[in-house]
Amino acid sequence: MSHKTSLQAGSDKPLLSYLKWALITTVLGLALGAWLGWETTGTVSGMLTVFFICAVLAVLEISLSFDNAIVNANKLKDMTPEWQHRFLTWGLLIAVFGMRIVFPLLIVVIAANVGPWTALVMAATDPDQYSQIMMDAHLPIAAFGGTFLMMVALSFFFNHEKDIHWVRWLEEKAASYSSVKGIEIAVVLIIMMIFSKIIAGSDDPKLGPVAANTFFYSAIWGLLTFLLVEVLGGILDRSQQMLEGAAKGGLGAFLYLEVLDASFSFDGVIGAFALTSNLFVIAIGLGIGAMYVRSMTIMLVEKGTLTEYRFLEHGAFYAILILSVIMYVQSLVHIPEVITGMGGAALIGVALWSSIRWNRVHGSDE
Numbered sequence: 605m606s607h608k609t610s611l612q613a614g615s616d617k618p619l620l621s622y623l624k625w626a627l628i629t630t631v632l633g634l635a636l637g638a639w640l641g642w643e644t645t646g647t648v649s650g651m652l653t654v655f656f657i658c659a660v661l662a663v664l665e666i667s668l669s670f671d672n673a674i675v676n677a678n679k680l681k682d683m684t685p686e687w688q689h690r691f692l693t694w695g696l697l698i699a700v701f702g703m704r705i706v707f708p709l710l711i712v713v714i715a716a717n718v719g720p721w722t723a724l725v726m727a728a729t730d731p732d733q734y735s736q737i738m739m740d741a742h743l744p745i746a747a748f749g750g751t752f753l754m755m756v757a758l759s760f761f762f763n764h765e766k767d768i769h770w771v772r773w774l775e776e777k778a779a780s781y782s783s784v785k786g787i788e789i790a791v792v793l794i795i796m797m798i799f800s801k802i803i804a805g806s807d808d809p810k811l812g813p814v815a816a817n818t819f820f821y822s823a824i825w826g827l828l829t830f831l832l833v834e835v836l837g838g839i840l841d842r843s844q845q846m847l848e849g850a851a852k853g854g855l856g857a858f859l860y861l862e863v864l865d866a867s868f869s870f871d872g873v874i875g876a877f878a879l880t881s882n883l884f885v886i887a888i889g890l891g892i893g894a895m896y897v898r899s900m901t902i903m904l905v906e907k908g909t910l911t912e913y914r915f916l917e918h919g920a921f922y923a924i925l926i927l928s929v930i931m932y933v934q935s936l937v938h939i940p941e942v943i944t945g946m947g948g949a950a951l952i953g954v955a956l957w958s959s960i961r962w963n964r965v966h967g968s969d970e
Contacts, residue, residue: 622903626895633892634658640884657880658889665893671927671948673897674920675756676861677904683857688905691858692898698862705887707866711741727883734883743815743935744822750931751792751826756864757925758788770918770958789827796823799932806936819935833863914962919955923948 620627634655641654680688712723712734727734760766761778769775781787797820804816836859880886927948930939 622899622906623896626892626899629895630662630892633662633888637885637888640882640888644882654880654882654885657885658892661880661886661889662892662896665890666896671920671923671952672865673900673904674917674952675864675924676897676901678917679857679861680901681905687855687858691861692902695858695862695865698865702866705883708738708883708886711745712737731880731882744818746931746935747796747819747822748826748829750928751796751823752830752863752928753924753931754792754795754928755788755827755830757921757928758791760921761925762788768914768918770915770955771922775918789831792827795932796820796827799823799935803935808936811936815935829863833860912963913956913959915955915959916952917955919952922955923951926951 637658638651638655641651642648644654645651676691680691683691709720709723709727712718712726713720718726723734761775762782764779764782766775766779766782769779800816800820800823803811803819804813806812806815836856839856930947933939
C-alpha cells in the first residue's frame with residue numbers, strides 16, 4: 605500500500621481539498637435530481653421541487669451525521685492504512701448503495717413478502733404504496749437501530765480506562781460503575797422493558813401488545829447484533845494480528861464501522877420518506893450527504909482534530925445517546941428529523957466550544 609493511502613495526522617491541507625469530491629458529487633447529484641424531476645413531471649416546477657428535495661435531504665443527512673463522522677474518525681485513526689483505504693472506498697459504496705438503495709428495498713421485500721424486482725418496480729411505479737410500507741416498518745427499525753446506538757454510547761461512558769471527562773460529575777460516576785460487568789447491557793434492557801410496557805398500554809390503535817412484542821424482539825436483535833459484532837470483530841482482529849503481527853484494527857474494525865454506519869442511516873432513510881416517496885430521489889439526496897460524511901471523517905483523522913479538541917468525541921457520543929433515545933420515543937410519537945439533526949449538531953458545537961476554552965485556559969492551543 606502506498607503512502608498516499610495512509611491518513612496522516614497533522615495535515616495542513618486546506619479545507620476545500622477535503623471537500624473536493626463531496627462538492628463534485630453535490631453538483632452531479634443535484635443535476636441528476638433536476639433531470640429526474642423533469643423526466644417524471646415534465647414541468648419546471650416539478651424539476652425545481654425534486655431539485656430542492658435532493659438539497660434538503662443532503663443537508664438532513666449531513667446534520668444527522670456529524671457524530672457519525674467523529675466516531676468513524678476515532679476508530680479509523682487506529683486502523684492500518686490498508687483498512688483505512690478499504691473503509692473509505694468499499695465502505696462508501698456500501699453506505700451509499702447498501703443503505704440508501706438496497707436497505708429500503710429489503711424492508712419492502714420482507715414486509716410485503718415480494719421479490720426484489722417487484723419491490724424495485726413498486727418503487728418506480730407506485731411510490732405511495734412503497735412509502736407506506738416503509739413507514740409501517742418504522743417501529744422495528746427504530747427499536748433495532750436505537751438499541752444498537754444506545755449500546756455504542758453507553759460502552760463509551762461505562763469504561764474504566766476513560767480518563768478525560770467533559771460532564772465530570774456524570775462521566776466520573778459512569779466510569780466508577782464500569783467495573784460492574786454488563787452494566788450497560790442491564791441499563792439498555794431496563795429501558796427496553798419500560799418502552800415495551802408503555803407501548804403495550806398505549807391507546808393508539810397502531811400500538812398495543814402486538815406492537816410492544818415487535819418492539820421488544822427488534823430491540824433484542826439490536827442488542828445481540830452489537831454483542832455479536834463486538835465478539836466477531838475481536839476474533840477477526842486477533843486473527844489478523846497473529847498473521848500480520850500488527851496491533852491495529854483491520855477486518856473487525858471495518859465490520860464494526862459498517863454496522864455502526866447502518867444504524868446511523870436508519871433514522872435518515874426513514875425520515876426521508878416524510879419528504880418524498882421516490883426511492884431514487886432519496887438515494888441521490890442521502891448519497892450526497894454520505895460523501896460529506898466521508899470528507900469530514902478524512903479531515904478529522906488527518907488534522908488530528910480529536911486530539912486537539914479533547915471534548916469533541918464526548919459531544920458525539922452524547923449526541924449518539926440522545927439519538928438512540930429519540931429513536932425509541934419515535935415509536936410513540938413523531939419527532940421531526942430536523943430537531944434530531946440540529947440537536948446533535950448543537951451538542952457537538954458545545955463540545956467544540958468547551959474544548960477551545962479548555963485549550964486556552966491550559967495553554968495547549970498552539
